[in-house]
Amino acid sequence: MTEPRPDSRPTLEAVAAHAGVSRATASRVVNGGDGVRAHLVDRVRTAIRVLGYVPNHAARTLVTRRTGAVAVIIAEPEIRIFSDPFFSRQVRGIAKELTAHDTQLVLLLVEDRGDYERIERYLAGGHVDGALAFSLHTDDPLPAITRRIGMPTVYGGRPGWTTGTGEDEGEGVAYVDADNRGGAREAVRYLLAQGRRRIAHISGPLDQTSAADRLSGYRDALAAAGPELFAEGDFTPAGGARAMAELLDRDAGIDAVFAGNDLMATGALRVLRESGRTVPGDVALVGFDDAEPVAESADPPLTTVRQDIEGMGRLMARLLMRRLNGAPDGRPAAPDPVITATALVRRASA
Numbered sequence: 001m002t003e004p005r006p007d008s009r010p011t012l013e014a015v016a017a018h019a020g021v022s023r024a025t026a027s028r029v030v031n032g033g034d035g036v037r038a039h040l041v042d043r044v045r046t047a048i049r050v051l052g053y054v055p056n057h058a059a060r061t062l063v064t065r066r067t068g069a070v071a072v073i074i075a076e077p078e079i080r081i082f083s084d085p086f087f088s089r090q091v092r093g094i095a096k097e098l099t100a101h102d103t104q105l106v107l108l109l110v111e112d113r114g115d116y117e118r119i120e121r122y123l124a125g126g127h128v129d130g131a132l133a134f135s136l137h138t139d140d141p142l143p144a145i146t147r148r149i150g151m152p153t154v155y156g157g158r159p160g161w162t163t164g165t166g167e168d169e170g171e172g173v174a175y176v177d178a179d180n181r182g183g184a185r186e187a188v189r190y191l192l193a194q195g196r197r198r199i200a201h202i203s204g205p206l207d208q209t210s211a212a213d214r215l216s217g218y219r220d221a222l223a224a225a226g227p228e229l230f231a232e233g234d235f236t237p238a239g240g241a242r243a244m245a246e247l248l249d250r251d252a253g254i255d256a257v258f259a260g261n262d263l264m265a266t267g268a269l270r271v272l273r274e275s276g277r278t279v280p281g282d283v284a285l286v287g288f289d290d291a292e293p294v295a296e297s298a299d300p301p302l303t304t305v306r307q308d309i310e311g312m313g314r315l316m317a318r319l320l321m322r323r324l325n326g327a328p329d330g331r332p333a334a335p336d337p338v339i340t341a342t343a344l345v346r347r348a349s350a
Contacts (some may be wrong), residue, residue: 066129073119231246262288
């Protein structure tokens, strides 16, 4: 048996002839362009399937100036990304939306500060059309990098990074976030309605806007709370446990805790049990995220603030594709921020 010659693959011209359309029409369908009538799109796609046509990616990139790929950058160490279900849920939503746009996802992880030089080289090298970035910290260099190289970017989380120029770091930035402040306020008000009065808060790292906004929501609902009722964690179970032990050392009369995420709530739950306290009998406990399977598998299951994590990922990707494809009139899509709603899910811990 002889191997087929490399040049024997079906060509775009063959697809056009099989479909009975012009080469330009076939090219628009292959490259995802608009303006082709639906029945012609069906004919071209049928020809592609029958002939086994595979677009030449290099040639397509030269014509469209697009790579068909988007970078997803998570500004956290690998150990956090693969242990926190928040990240897998958000990436799942991003992946679903990019797949719907026939776009590949390239995952870039930030293990330490030295990784940003590698990421900048990759982004500037023309390997991707745009970027989606989340879990940024106040001093994160990524916004400056994407601005410097002109990379279209949508962020997960309210902007809060510093520019060093005195400019508004959020100006013209597209981002998607949950109503962190409102969700935290609702959680604390719920605890107050249950008759709890010594309500403590375990925050995430305050160099992230999600943690800072949840602390603000706690203070909105409980303005009189003293510093002894607040401890900073790190969004991990171990961080929640350390913060809970610190809070109990300061005030043994705590009767409720609002934790800045579900993972920290599970750490706090362990420490409360080890101290001989029952949940929710002695101490009511509320988390944030409702990220499966953490909240439901806790014992007792966590009352928590639900945010649509997967939906936020899809929305981030959708906004980026709008910016890359342009609005219908040819102008770039506006980078309006989008805030998604939250809802309190009542379970057995509060």
